[in-house]
Amino acid sequence: MxxxxxxxxxxxxxxxxxxxxxxxxxxxxxxxxxxxxxxxxxxxxxxxxxxxxxxxxxxxxxxxGTRPLKFSASLSSLRAGSSPADIAEMRLVLEPAFVELATSKASPDDLAELEKCARRNAMARDDDEWQQWDHRFHLLIAQATRNPAIIALMEVVNGMRMKPTAREKTADQDTRRHFAEQHQAVVKAMIKRDGATAAARMRDHLLNVQWRIPAQRE
Known part of the structure; x- marks a missing residue:
């Protein structure tokens, strides 16, 4: 539905x-x-x-559209001059810690929604659909931390990733399938309440994302 x-x-x-x-x-x-x-x-x-x-x-x-800068004072400073490589590097530092915290605080409903989102991600037919579910997946993890600062930061990160010059493409089906399997591995560890493994699987995933992004600056 x-x-x-x-x-x-x-x-x-x-x-x-x-x-x-x-x-x-x-x-x-x-x-x-x-x-x-x-x-x-x-x-x-x-x-x-x-x-x-x-x-x-x-x-x-x-x-x-995306949240205007005047309603997100922190967004302008984070977005200014950030390349895809910058964003990927920041995510690699932050998101494994987010998922470890989320693993300890997520409710059964949170975990069920994450599992559902990972399945939808795996069924994505093109890059646009992939991006929709991918962004939702990472935001759901932030929301499961119950920490308003982390949630706000993840919303900003998703907004940064929507810039045409900062958007990492997952154009081929093999890449989308591989990333979806990594998302599912994260969720499986979270369901087992194994925060260390969930963080490790997220780190593996983001290293793969980083590897696929050219290192050049804007």
Whole structure:
């Protein structure tokens, strides 16, 4: 149902020719317009938010595009001059520690959602679909830490990765399949509550990501 809701939502945006910066209707109005439940709509919006395609602010509503710099003071300094290699290096330092913490704090629902996300990742048909589920996977791990600072930082990292010059491509199916297997290995370790192994599997994954990114600066 989540994929159907996402398809309907993207169709709604396309039919109305909505652009980055445009506001979406309230959840209630949008769910009624799409003929879906608010729960399914929230899941679809969460996927788009993780992929940097919408942003939500408390008391502000939901908007298309990435979060504007004026609403994310830390984003400008992190994004300025960052190459794909810079971002990959930062992720390699941070994310294994995030997943180790998440392993100790994740709820059963968190783990079930991560497992589901990893499966969807494995079924991605192209780079755009891969990126959607990949960004959601890494954000879900941050959310499982229950640490607002880590969650905010991961949202910023996902936003940085959406820049055309900073986006790492997973264009071939073999690469996508390999990365999906690594995501699944991370989740398996988390389900066993083995934080050290989960961190090691995440480190292996991010080393693979880093290896595939040219070292040149922008």
């Amino acid at each position: 989540e994929n159907l809701t996402l398809d309907r939502l993207l169709g709604y945006v396309a039919e109305r020719n909505l652009k980055d910066g445009d506001a979406l209707p309230s959840e209630r109005s949008l769910a009624e317009a799409l003929g879906v439940s608010r729960r399914d709509l929230r899941g679809a919006l969460a996927s788009l938010e993780a992929a940097g395609r919408v942003w939500r602010g408390v008391g502000r509503g939901t908007y298309l």
